[in-house]
Amino acid sequence: MALTHYPVVNKKGDTITAAVTNLDLNDISRAAKTYGVRSLYVVTPLFDQQELVERIVSHWTAGVGSRYNPIRRKALELIIAKDSLSEVVDDIAKNSEGSPKTVVTCARPTARSISFGKFREMLQAGKPYLLIFGTAWGLSEKIINSADYVLEPVKGNTDYNHLSVRSAAAIILDRLAGRQE
């Protein structure tokens, strides 16, 4: 899966590069590890932000944090920083059988959205998929339109639909890979 900081939109819909946050990396890598995700690619084109990712990861995997909390280390080890989503696709292609299909998450339904059930079936076939989450106000239209698939939005039982990316990622992984009774 990938958590991307570019290209995402701000409140007004302008395309921006969002800031990397320590908490996104911790929460989402722990959820990824819980649900058997192979890698968590953290995408930002900014060099200083990539350095920040490396610093956070090495704190927990090699630094003080790895001794303080070795369990968290296992989660943070899933993180790989990359410049762009196309580099992520290349990296996955290099390490698996063929290029992955891209699946974007989006808080709004689109005409071509696929259901959680459908995507769960697709995952069981064993081909590689890259599930993409956007920070800030979500992925840019351009990314959504160019993806192979769009996953349906998470709905609660109200009209309110403004989960954080951390909450949405946890719920989506649970719907796709959780042991549901």
Add this chain to the structure above:
Amino acid sequence: MALTHYPVVNKKGDTITAAVTNLDLNDISRAAKTYGVRSLYVVTPLFDQQELVERIVSHWTAGVGSRYNPIRRKALELIIAKDSLSEVVDDIAKNSEGSPKTVVTCARPTARSISFGKFREMLQAGKPYLLIFGTAWGLSEKIINSADYVLEPVKGNTDYNHLSVRSAAAIILDRLAGRQE
């Protein structure tokens, strides 16, 4: 539901009072609003921490934040700060039909854990329940033992089981109240 900062345990199992964090309040109130939770009680016995809760909430409900992001206001409005879980129970009893049954969340299975399916059925009967989440390393044994019910832990599809309270709360609300296909 309640997010409590006391009594919870630290890494060593000692009972402590955890610090309130801005992000817990934002993420968990947004998830609570999405899934139709009536109130999010934030419990801490520390007066300065209760003041911090009030300050965060009023930033988003009456201050600059309410104009910058009126949607988030609707989530933060669910938050009510209280001294203790017994005050939360009293507050719910005052505003509903009878005292709520307490249901604690816990990352370990217990002999008396109830399943998500069972609790979903119980919720449909319409009686009040108070679902309790602990910060830090989780709720103290005393709170777990004295609750009416213990909810089974969230399992992914691996042995790794170290979700943040923000991720666990989102997944649990989705399992209890989400529109699953």
